[in-house]
Each structure stands twice: as C-alpha cells, then as structure tokens.
Amino acid sequence: MPREKEKRGRRAEKKAQKDESKRKFEEAPDAPVAKRMKPSTDEADETIEQQHHENFEHNEDYIPLDQGEEMDTQGQEDSGDMPFYGLLDEEESEYFSRANEMLELNQFQDAEERSLFVDSVYSEANGKELKIACSQGCSRLMEKLISMSDARQLRRIFSKFVGHFLHLVQHRFASHCCETLFIHAAPAVMQKASKAQAKKSDEENEEEEPELSLAEMFMAVIEELKENWGFLLTERFASHTIRVLLLVLAGEPVDVTSNESIVASRKKERIDIPIVQGEEKTQPEKQKRNVPESFEPALKKIMSDMVSGLDDTYLRALATHPVGNPVLQVLLFLELSHFGKSSAKDPKSTIRRLVPDESFEEESDSAIFIRGLLYDPVGSRLLETMVRYLPGKAFKNLYRNNLSDRIGSLSRNSTAGYVVLRILERLGKDDLKIAMDHIVPEVTGLIERSRLIVPKVLIERCVARSVDTKPLAEALEGAYDKDPILRLQQMLKFTPSEKPASQSGDHNMDGDEENGRKPRFAPQESAAEKAEKLHGSLLVQAMLTVPGPLSQLVYTSLLAQPSHVIIQLSQEPTSSRVVQQALTSSTSTTQIRRQLTTRFQGHLMELALNSSGSRVVDALWSATKDIFFVKERMAQELSQNEMALRDSFLGRAVWRNWSMDLFKRRRGEWTRKAKGIEERTEYNEGAERPKSKIELARARFAAAREASAGENQPASTE
Structure with missing residues (x-):
C-alpha cells in the first residue's frame, strides 16, 4: 500500500501544530467568562474604609492616590477591558521585520528612494496599523514610519488611531507610537493640504483622504480622553504620552532626547532616524509653535480637570509619586511659563494648592511641604521646576526664609544639591556672593566625595554675574595636592602610565586606536569611574574660562606635566577636552601656548591616528595662529608621515583640516x-586683506604729516 505523501522539515511541523491548535480552539465550546461586577455604593465605601484602615495600620505615612475618586475607579475598570486588535501572522511579521531592518541599514541612494519604500510599507500596513502598534516586534517600525512621514501620511495614520486612543495610550508598545505621532504631527497642525495634492494622492492610492484635519484630530483625542484624565495621570504607560499631548497643545517644544527633558525618562529607548543623501538632519524644535485658537481653551480645561477631582492632600502626594510627579511638573511649567505668572494668583491653580502661603514663613504649610521635597529623590525634581519658574517675589521669599542659610549644607546632599543648582541660576550678584561664602567651606568635602557639579555651576554663575572667584580658587587649590603635577591628575582622575605613550606599543594594536576603540587588553572602567572623570573634566574646563587665579591654577599644572603625560592626556577621551580647551581658550596667552604646543612636536602622527588625539591636533591649528614658525614645523612633521596619515580615516581628516595638500603644492597660499x-578672489573682490604692523605705522605717519601740513598752510584771501 503506497504511503501518504508528507512534507518534511521544521516549517511543516510548525504549520501542522498551528493548524491542530487552531482546530481545537474552534471546536472547543465557549467557556463562560466571569464578568467583574461593579460593587454597590455601600459595599464600595466599606471596602475603601477597610483598605484605608489597613494601610494606615502598616504605614501611616502612605496615602494611596486612587482612593476616594470615583473617576479614577471608573477609569481603572475601563482599562481592565483592553480590546484585542489581533496578531500579525507569520508572513506579515516577517515582512515588517525585514522592512525594519532595511530602514536601519539605510542603504537608500537618496531621500526619494526611501520615500517610495515608506509608501510601499504603508500600503502593506493598510488595515493592520493597530496590530503593528501593539506588536512588541513591530511597534518600533511604526515609530520609524511616523518619523519619516509627511503631513498626508500623518493624517492617514492619525485617522486610523482616532477612536482607540484611550486604549492605545495605556498599551506598553502602542503608547510610544502615540507619543511619536503627537510629536511629529505638531509642526504640521497649522498646515492645510492643497486640493491638487489631495487629488493626486487619491489617484495614486485607493484609500480615501481623511475628512478631519490634524487640529480636529487632536480635539478628537481630547474628547476621547476627557473622562479619564485623573486615572491617566498616574497610569504607567499613558503618563508620558499625556505629557507630550499637553506640550503639543501649548505649542511648546518637545525634545525627548535631552537629559533634562520632563517628557521621557533616561531609560527610554531612542530611535534615531538615519539621514540619506540629499536630506538634511532635522533638529529638535527649541522654539514655540503657532497652534490653533481652539487648543488654548482645551488645554486649560484639561489642566483643570486633571487636578479638580483631587483634594489638596492627594495632590501633594502626587509630588512624590514616581509616575504622577513628571505630569505635575508639566502642569506647573505650563501654568507658570505658558499662561503667565499671574495665573499663580488663582486660588484654584495647581501651584497655589500646593503652596498656599506665598510668604513661605517658617513652620507654615508651604515651608513644611518644601522641606519634605528637598531630600526626596522624586519630589526634588518638582522643587527644581518650582524654583526655576516661580514668580520673582515668591522665589525671593522661598529662598530667604527657607534656603539661604542652609545652602551650604544642601550642596553636600546628593539629592538637594540639584535644587541648589537651580537656585544658583536665579540668584542676583549680591545674593550669589553670600551663597558662595556659604558653599566655599564645603568645597573640600565636595571634592573628596566627587560631587563636582556644584563648584562647576558656581563658577559659571560667578562669570555670568561678574563675581570675584578668588575665594573659590583658594578653596579649590587647598582641596587638591600642592604639587602642580599631582594636582591636575587628581582633578581629572587620571593615572599616567610609567612608559611614554610612544613606547607603550598599544596605540597601533590591531588598529584599535585608529578606529576609536580602546586597546584589546585595556582594563574596563566602571560607570562610576567614567562619571567621575567626566565631571572632573567639566570642572577643569569651566575653570579655564575664568581669567585670573582659577585658570592659572590649571595652566601651571599643565605646564608642569612631562611631555609624555601631555600626550597621554591628549589620547584619553575626557581629559583631551581639557587639552583642547587650554589650547583654544581666550584665557590662554601666547606665552602659555608657545610653551604648551612645543610638547606635541615629535608625536603628531601618533596623536593623529588616535580618535581623541586627532581632535587635539586639529586644535593645534588655531592654537598656533600667532606662532607661525611652530605651525610650520608641525606641518613639516605631518608631511613626513603622509603615507601613514592617508592610510587612516582619522589621519585623512587631520591632513584635510591642516590643508596639507596646499602645504606640499602651493606653499605661499x-x-x-x-x-x-x-x-582675493572673484567672490571677495571688494574685501581688503588685513594690513601688517609696518603698513599701519606708515598710514599713521602719513596721516600725521598731512594734518601738520594743513595747519602750516596760510589761509587764502579773496
């Protein structure tokens, strides 16, 4: 009897198992689903009171944010019925994954070719947008498509999301797609699609153009979410999307890439869109945008609805809530900055409900609340926002009654120190002098604990307010070793090797340094060590910008270093920034640069082939602007190593920046x-070359002679 034909292989087995499970699922009877019953009012009150009593028995300081709020409870019940939009089948998942890989590889010839590819992906995704947005593997593709879309494509994808935003903003993956959609639709909200473009798009695509404009779609989102603001305020995935929506409605710039952004956390995955030939890299907008007139009253209504359902106790509890705190920061920022500081006088405003007493007198409710935020890792961020945007009178009362006498001790704390930075940014010249007197005694302790951000910001503010930094320079000099050689190494957390860099033999090992990587056997640094080096480098760079004792403290240490240590500093990523600053800063005199630049002669090829050292070689071009004989010697040294430089990517960049082709072929030019x-060229024919010193002297002599001749000439009589 002949055997039945069977397909072999893992794909056939997987398909058979899939068909079998699908058949069993279809044949299985529908099981009754236990529906959650909404408790009656009396039962709900008893349950809330019982939970409230139990919570306070275990932790009297804990106040749940979701108690006593009918709107929040209803929102939680609605969120439990999350709709299921379906799953992509195996072929669809494979196609979209391959499309995502192609966008990441970015092997398109120009922007037009990539645009055609995006159109084809949109055509394939038609009707599957919600599935893709909720897919763990393909939601990133949806974010990239939105980032590359034009206004017409944004309207179409926005129209597919309308009606589902309440569930999408709470989804782990779809919430990020909503956030990206709001950000990229914001600049186009005032644009109107031309009829010719709409007609052309209708002819090319079978899908009809959406009737609503982007502004009307944003209003539809508000209408859809308006009954759930109180719940979404502290929802894990929806809160970041709500923050973006608030800023977009206000016309404020939304930058998720900044470390100080209140839109997204530092853990958020950044999806970079590579550029192609013929396309300019888009920078995050840093200016306000024009928005439709309907946005402002809608924004005021949202901000009022968010906090109107919470009493003052729960609103203050939001200040230390890890999810609700960033939303509260956005509310305070918009209230004090966007709508004007006069809005803070409204008794129903958020700031007035948080701090009802504007005088911030000792032992008042406002002062106690502020002191509670100072040392809280979450609450201190809200206090930073308050310090930055409070009206001038309120800030002065807050500072003088609660913070001025304690600013030295606050700078020692790892959490309150960030509030001190915001305070220093707002202080005037007289208050800044007093604050510096309080902080200077703590500088030694700050240096020992590697908390260098406060001295750095203090230096920058003293420069901005023209405050004498001599006391701070003396404190920094006493905090480090008196030996100038060891002082700079302590500042930069740098330990030089015993052998000179040219003899260590590591800089050319397998081309690691040339490609910007560390040598293969270099010891790995921890994140804490890298952070200490970075903060030390930033502090020294800030010192170099101040003329006087602060910059001299660094220059004397640099000039005391042996040549091989200078070369090693130039090859280290963080300390090389200090060397560049020392070569190009306005505080660097000709004598200092003449002594410093000679240390690099004989090591230029070694530095040019290093990722950090090549930047130092580029800085030497401007550092020797008034020391021509030194620049000529360096160019001669580079020309002697032409082949080695041309064989390296970094070396070719140095060769180009030093104009070495001109040096070899047209020395005069x-x-x-x-x-x-x-x-002089045909483009700058009218421009005059700068005169030499002898020519200037001749011109002065000629002018003086003409003036004296005019005085001695007798007056003519008619």
Missing part, C-alpha cells in the same frame, strides 16, 4: 591661510 590672510 598655505602660508597666507596659516597666517589668516584671506586671498
């Missing part, structure tokens, strides 16, 4: 460029 003498 290179000399004029090195000295800053611009050559």
Whole structure:
C-alpha cells in the first residue's frame, strides 16, 4: 500500500501544530467568562474604609492616590477591558521585520528612494496599523514610519488611531507610537493640504483622504480622553504620552532626547532616524509653535480637570509619586511659563494648592511641604521646576526664609544639591556672593566625595554675574595636592602610565586606536569611574574660562606635566577636552601656548591616528595662529608621515583640516591661510586683506604729516 505523501522539515511541523491548535480552539465550546461586577455604593465605601484602615495600620505615612475618586475607579475598570486588535501572522511579521531592518541599514541612494519604500510599507500596513502598534516586534517600525512621514501620511495614520486612543495610550508598545505621532504631527497642525495634492494622492492610492484635519484630530483625542484624565495621570504607560499631548497643545517644544527633558525618562529607548543623501538632519524644535485658537481653551480645561477631582492632600502626594510627579511638573511649567505668572494668583491653580502661603514663613504649610521635597529623590525634581519658574517675589521669599542659610549644607546632599543648582541660576550678584561664602567651606568635602557639579555651576554663575572667584580658587587649590603635577591628575582622575605613550606599543594594536576603540587588553572602567572623570573634566574646563587665579591654577599644572603625560592626556577621551580647551581658550596667552604646543612636536602622527588625539591636533591649528614658525614645523612633521596619515580615516581628516595638500603644492597660499590672510578672489573682490604692523605705522605717519601740513598752510584771501 503506497504511503501518504508528507512534507518534511521544521516549517511543516510548525504549520501542522498551528493548524491542530487552531482546530481545537474552534471546536472547543465557549467557556463562560466571569464578568467583574461593579460593587454597590455601600459595599464600595466599606471596602475603601477597610483598605484605608489597613494601610494606615502598616504605614501611616502612605496615602494611596486612587482612593476616594470615583473617576479614577471608573477609569481603572475601563482599562481592565483592553480590546484585542489581533496578531500579525507569520508572513506579515516577517515582512515588517525585514522592512525594519532595511530602514536601519539605510542603504537608500537618496531621500526619494526611501520615500517610495515608506509608501510601499504603508500600503502593506493598510488595515493592520493597530496590530503593528501593539506588536512588541513591530511597534518600533511604526515609530520609524511616523518619523519619516509627511503631513498626508500623518493624517492617514492619525485617522486610523482616532477612536482607540484611550486604549492605545495605556498599551506598553502602542503608547510610544502615540507619543511619536503627537510629536511629529505638531509642526504640521497649522498646515492645510492643497486640493491638487489631495487629488493626486487619491489617484495614486485607493484609500480615501481623511475628512478631519490634524487640529480636529487632536480635539478628537481630547474628547476621547476627557473622562479619564485623573486615572491617566498616574497610569504607567499613558503618563508620558499625556505629557507630550499637553506640550503639543501649548505649542511648546518637545525634545525627548535631552537629559533634562520632563517628557521621557533616561531609560527610554531612542530611535534615531538615519539621514540619506540629499536630506538634511532635522533638529529638535527649541522654539514655540503657532497652534490653533481652539487648543488654548482645551488645554486649560484639561489642566483643570486633571487636578479638580483631587483634594489638596492627594495632590501633594502626587509630588512624590514616581509616575504622577513628571505630569505635575508639566502642569506647573505650563501654568507658570505658558499662561503667565499671574495665573499663580488663582486660588484654584495647581501651584497655589500646593503652596498656599506665598510668604513661605517658617513652620507654615508651604515651608513644611518644601522641606519634605528637598531630600526626596522624586519630589526634588518638582522643587527644581518650582524654583526655576516661580514668580520673582515668591522665589525671593522661598529662598530667604527657607534656603539661604542652609545652602551650604544642601550642596553636600546628593539629592538637594540639584535644587541648589537651580537656585544658583536665579540668584542676583549680591545674593550669589553670600551663597558662595556659604558653599566655599564645603568645597573640600565636595571634592573628596566627587560631587563636582556644584563648584562647576558656581563658577559659571560667578562669570555670568561678574563675581570675584578668588575665594573659590583658594578653596579649590587647598582641596587638591600642592604639587602642580599631582594636582591636575587628581582633578581629572587620571593615572599616567610609567612608559611614554610612544613606547607603550598599544596605540597601533590591531588598529584599535585608529578606529576609536580602546586597546584589546585595556582594563574596563566602571560607570562610576567614567562619571567621575567626566565631571572632573567639566570642572577643569569651566575653570579655564575664568581669567585670573582659577585658570592659572590649571595652566601651571599643565605646564608642569612631562611631555609624555601631555600626550597621554591628549589620547584619553575626557581629559583631551581639557587639552583642547587650554589650547583654544581666550584665557590662554601666547606665552602659555608657545610653551604648551612645543610638547606635541615629535608625536603628531601618533596623536593623529588616535580618535581623541586627532581632535587635539586639529586644535593645534588655531592654537598656533600667532606662532607661525611652530605651525610650520608641525606641518613639516605631518608631511613626513603622509603615507601613514592617508592610510587612516582619522589621519585623512587631520591632513584635510591642516590643508596639507596646499602645504606640499602651493606653499605661499598655505602660508597666507596659516597666517589668516584671506586671498582675493572673484567672490571677495571688494574685501581688503588685513594690513601688517609696518603698513599701519606708515598710514599713521602719513596721516600725521598731512594734518601738520594743513595747519602750516596760510589761509587764502579773496
């Protein structure tokens, strides 16, 4: 008897198992689903009182945010019935995953080719947008498509989401798609699609153009979410999308890439869109946008509805809630910045409900609340926002009654120290002097604990307010070793190797340094060590910008270093920034640069092949602007190593930045460029070259002679 034909392989087995499970699912009778019954009012009150009593028995300081709020309870019940939009089948998942890989590889010839590819992906995704947005593997593709879409495509994808936003903003993956959609639809909200473009798009695509404009779609989102603001305020995935929506409605810039952004956390995955040929890289908008007139009253209504259902106790509890705190920051920012500081006088405003007493007198409710936020890791961020945007009178009362006498001790604390930074940014010249007197005694302790951000910001504010930094320079000098060689190494957390860099033999190992990587056997640094080095480098760079004792403290340490240590500093990623700053800063005199630049002669090829050292070599071009003989010697050294430089990507960049082709072929033209003498061309025919010192002296002598001749000439009589 012949055997039945069977397909072999893992795919056939997987397909057979899938068909079998599907058949069993279809044949199985529908099981009764236990529906959650809504408790009666009396039962709900008893349950809330019982939970409230139990919570306070275990922890009297804990106040749940979701008790006593009918709107929040209803929102939680609605969120439990999350709709299921379906799953992508195996072929669809494979196609969209491959499309995502192609967008990441970015092997398109130009922007038009990529646009055609995006159109084809949109055509394939038609009707599956909600599935893709909720898919763990394909939601990133949806974010990239939205980021690359034009206004017409944004309207279409927005129209597919309308009616589902209440569930999408609470979804783990779809919430990020909603956030990206709001950000990229915001600049196009005032644009109107032309009839010719709409007609052309209708001819090319079978799908009809959506009737609503982007502004009307944003209003539809507000209408859809208006009954759930209180619940979404503290919802894990919806809160970041709500923050974006508030900023978009206000026309404020939304930058999720900044470390100080209150829109997204630092753990958020950044999806970068690579650019192609013929396309300019888009920068995050940093200016306010024009928005439709309907947005402002809608924004006021949202901000009122969010906090109107909460009493003052629960609203203050939001200040230390890890999810509700960022939303509260956005509310305070919009209230004090966007709507004007006069809105803070409204007794129903958020700021007035948080701090009802504007005088911030000792032992008042406002002062106690502020002191509770100072040392809280979450609450201190809200206090930073308050300090930054409070009206001037309220800030002065807050500072003088609660913070001025304690600013030195606050700077020692790892949490309250960030509030001190915001305080220093707002202080005037006289108050800044007093604050510096309180902080200077704590500088030694701050240096020992590697908390260098407060001294750095203090230096920057003293420069901005023209405050004498001599006491701070003396405190920094006493905090480090008196030996200038060890002082700089302590500042930068740098330990030089015993052998000179040219003899260590590590800089050319397998081309690691040339490609910007560390040598294969280099010891790995921890994140804490990297952070300490970075903060030390930033502090030294800030010191170099201040003329006087602060910058001299660094220059004397730099000039005391041996040449091989200078070369090692130039090859280290963080400390090389200090070397560049020392070479190009306005506080660096010709004598200092003449002594410092000679340390690099004989090591230029070694530095040019290093990812950090090549930037130092580029800085040497401007550092030797008035030391031409040093620049000429360095160019001669680079020309002697032409083959090694041309074989390296970093070396070719140095060769180009130093205009070495001109040096070899047209030495006179290179000399004029090195000295800053611009050559006359047809484009700058009217420009005059700068006069030399002898020419200026001749001009002064000629002017004086003409003046004296005019005085001695007798007056004519008619």
